[in-house]
Amino acid sequence: MSPQPASPSAPSIISAIPPGGWLIAVLAALSMAAIGFWPSPPTRDRTMWTFAQPHYVMYGPIIDRWNAANSPTIDLTMLGLVPMERRMLASFMSGTRSADLLEVERRIAARAFTGPLDAVGFVDLTDRLKAEGLLEQINAPSFSPWTSRGRIFGLPHDVHPVMLGYRSDLVEAAGIDVRQIETWDDFARVMKPLMKDADGDGQPDRYLLNMWETHDDHLEVLLLQAGGRFFDDSDRPIIDSETNARVLATIVSWCNGPDRIAADAPDFTASGNKLKSDGYVVCTFMPDWMCDVWRHELPGLAGKVKLMPLPAWEKGGRRASVWGGTMLGIPRTAARTPAELDSLFAFAKHLYCSKDLAQELFRNGRIITPVKSHWSDPVFDEPDPYLGGQKPGRMYIDLASAVPARTSSPYNTLARFRMLDALVKLSEEARRTGTFDRAALTERAMHYLKDAQHQVLLQVDNNVFLRPPQGAEAPGE
């Protein structure tokens, strides 16, 4: 079958290949060679993934010190949130190895809890945490997102209380005293003079609150603060509650109609940052980590921003909420023997519970540690020039115990989005009918929430793995 060089037909084989074919053949050869010679990164004994650039920077020195004194050594890799979610799931679902330590965000971790309890890809740490006394040492609400069916699958990284960041330059220039604000109604009333229409086009070009009906994060912050929930303690959906309806109605009245106070300056986008710099919005939800995001992305606002506790839903109500959350988990595939697990857990504890990290986290990431014994550290009393000399550490710690607990249901993201759908539809109906009265909206919100509840129930009930076996007790009890 090999062409004979002497045969007169040989040139026709060569002519059978078009120029594109030659080009592609050359490309194939070159790329193969390039891949063969491409320098591959040095491999360490164990790998850890994180999704947050600031964490990556902070952990570096701590891990270097650990590696100098311990074995196995740890190699830290930074991954985007989206790729990490996919790779974690891909590895849990196929039983293949991913990293040895996974630092994951809440919405990703919950994905691991979809299957049967024995198929959760993380090692169950409950007994270990109890035995080592960590359960008492760490702020209790911080465990909730990592607890599924009574078992804890990760070490909490943070508390992430939410405050309200406001443009102190604008507020103070208008002679407004934020101490007069206790509830959201106070907030709208006291801040109202700031909503101005400077260019005279009939539309205000400054709004009081950076919040929009299409952002699920904003919805969850407000909902949790108000005492609303997606799931009850046994992970059954309770979406169509009175509290949830009231929150939805309020948000709609903030985004539309005569009482509108909110506008959309999306976080983490250059466009949103420009709007914030321009003073399009006065106040923004600020979890502790957001202070760090602002320092880097909005350096121009240094000294022009301050923090205040969230206005409560009613007098004497909760003045904090929670946004985001991270844990460190150990995949089952990484800890096949008890000795392997011991060494990985020792590192995890060293990384998350050390005083060094608590200080680093706050200095470089503005994140407060969930380890309560570190809260007296002087670092948390350092004034922050970016926030006009306020002491953000102390302010966030004071709110830590008031942070609402959260569900770990794998259907949380689903519930969140179905509730967001209800909100969007309610808002559209309000605009269509011109009804912005909160009582009327609450009633309609209930209608949409019932639909959302139905849809989430449908998915939850369809999961054969979460169904308790007939006649048997629920696992873990």
Place this chain on the structure above:
Amino acid sequence: MIALLNSPTRRTRRLLATILLAAACIVTLLPYVWLLCASLKSNSIFFDSLLLPGGDGPLGLNWSGITIDHYIRLFRDLDFGRSLVLSVFYSSVTSLLATLACAMAGYALARLRFRGKWLITTIVLGAVLIPAPLLLAPGYLLLYKLSLLDTMAAVILPAAAPAFGVYLFRQATISSVPPELIESARIDGAGDLKTFFVIALPLLRPMVGTFLMITFLGVWNNFITPQVVLQDPTKFPVAVSIAQLRGVYYQDYGLQMAGTLAAIFPLLALFAFLQREFIAGLTAGAVKA
């Protein structure tokens, strides 16, 4: 005479066509120009200007806002070059394999006689109708069983035997390889294999060129397969790598745009070389069919 009569209207019509087509071209080119400008702007002034930032510098531009930092970060810190090389590798190897496999099979189905030919032809023609997403879940399970998940083979092999290619080569053989030629080669004592490589393949040259390009393009731009089967970023092609540049909490616009430009440029360059035979080959089948 007709041409003379129509000449003034024809000229206006030609002018009108030129203007409209030029307008369409400008709209088409706008995203490229915008992309190029966006990849050169620093993030702090990204949204201040539509294209490049205006200022007092030469050409009326603000040169301090123009930077190639995004490209430097992309290739030095993020090793984006590796993804590019991998994309070239996946695309070229797959297209060579697929073209050879499909050309041989298409020719055999069109011109050779053997048992089971009718059955295979029917299955191949039916397979053209099956949409790729159907294979996503069972294909994943198969790769899991073969322990091929997260390997380069998982990207290349499933794409190396497209039924569509066999269909195209079968059509091309029917229309451009005359049976008499095959018959006379046979009488001269040439075997079927020799006949294929020496007589048929040169006649199929246009389809070989077109199909190489179609497959190359398809693999380069495929997102979902590598997204599902690969896990290790040192194996990611650019289509997947580009999505990794987009964070949930931090948006680096300039970097994303630089990455996008770097990812589409090789393909546009390749196209610029081969556009003539590619477009001709692409449309030939449809017009004749």
Place this chain on the structure above:
Amino acid sequence: MSKRAAAPWILMTPFLAIFGVFFIYPVVRALTLSCEQTFGAGHSEFIGLANFRRLADDPLFWKALRNTTIFTLGSVLVQLPLALLLALLLETPGLRGRRIFRVLLFSPAMVGVAFAAVIFAVVFEKRTGVLNRVLHSMIGLDLDYAWLQDHVMGAMIVAALWMYTGFNMVFFSAALQNVRTDVVEAATIDGAGPWSRFVHVIVPAIRPVAGFVVLLSVIGSFQLFELPYLMLNTTAGPDNRGLTVVMYLYQAGFETGDLGYASAIGWMLTILLVAIAGVQRWLARAEGVHS
């Protein structure tokens, strides 16, 4: 076996081996898989036809189907006439620079959806996005027109317009090249105006290609996934307005981990596309009988 008898099989083997393993087997497995519920590749339970019953009642599946249909109709109805118009302009006799026009207009087809999505995600941003700023200064469109929140499928149709109009144009243009000029001239002498020439001479001549282009567009459009998935930052957007059939399949299979439900969705898509191809064929054949 003689050399002669073996040769066809040697030619067929590379294709058949790969095709059998990576196509035929998965298609057969998709059938059995659609009767299971799985969590990833490791955990599976047989549930019979429950997946299909669940699909019938699943509002999200119907929403995905609706969104995808809207996109398909929008794409076909806006894109193809525009492509035909451009092709007619391109085939104006004596036009200069035809080749460069063709290459430029066709070039977006080279840009993969995954890359176009990154570009358009920024182009469609409200208030700061290029599109809104251009439209605002040109026709006074509201700067806050939220493409990616309120008009997701509209945004997808616009993006697809950029990507595929030139691609479809080259097919029409190739078909127009086959329209015999003497027929057109004869019609002109007979006093046929441009419209009547278009309807009576050009349309019949390009009808087969038009059928092919429509079918290709419909099949491609129904598999929309990367564009909304990446533009909406790997979500389905508010109120699932960007959810498409293939995105739902992906979510079910690779985010929830239920490969069984994903296969069931895959079968629905397959049945739909095969039916559409069947209708197109039947129409084309009926056409052939008449003319």
